[in-house]
Amino acid sequence: MVRLPLTREDVKRGQRLGELLRVARGPRSILDVAIEAGISPETLRKIETGRVATPAFPTVAAVAIVLGLSLDDLWAQISTPHGSPPEALTSAAVLASR
Numbered sequence: 164m165v166r167l168p169l170t171r172e173d174v175k176r177g178q179r180l181g182e183l184l185r186v187a188r189g190p191r192s193i194l195d196v197a198i199e200a201g202i203s204p205e206t207l208r209k210i211e212t213g214r215v216a217t218p219a220f221p222t223v224a225a226v227a228i229v230l231g232l233s234l235d236d237l238w239a240q241i242s243t244p245h246g247s248p249p250e251a252l253t254s255a256a257v258l259a260s261r
Contacts (some may be wrong), residue, residue: 173216178216179241180223180237184207184210184227184230184232188211193207193211196229196230200228200229202225202226206218223237
């Protein structure tokens with residue numbers, strides 16, 4: 164199967180996803196979140212830094228569950244270039260930082 168090149172929007176969406184996950188992770192370590200999500204710390208690090216612009220859905224879902232994020236809210240936020248964070252996402256980030 165041939166993989167199509169990423170568009171500029173794909174890359175930006177991946178960067179927004181990484182930023183949102185990093186903020187929601189708060190003071191928790193990458194290691195703790197990755198282990199709980201069942202992924203490698205390096206995978207989570209790459210997602211958070213935008214080096215993996217299109218991570219696999221099960222990976223994103225696992226991290227979102229660990230961080231208490233709604234996939235609907237997460238998608239709404241990353242698919243809107245300059246939107247404000249949905250209430251649930253903001254609340255989850257606040258809770259995660261405690």
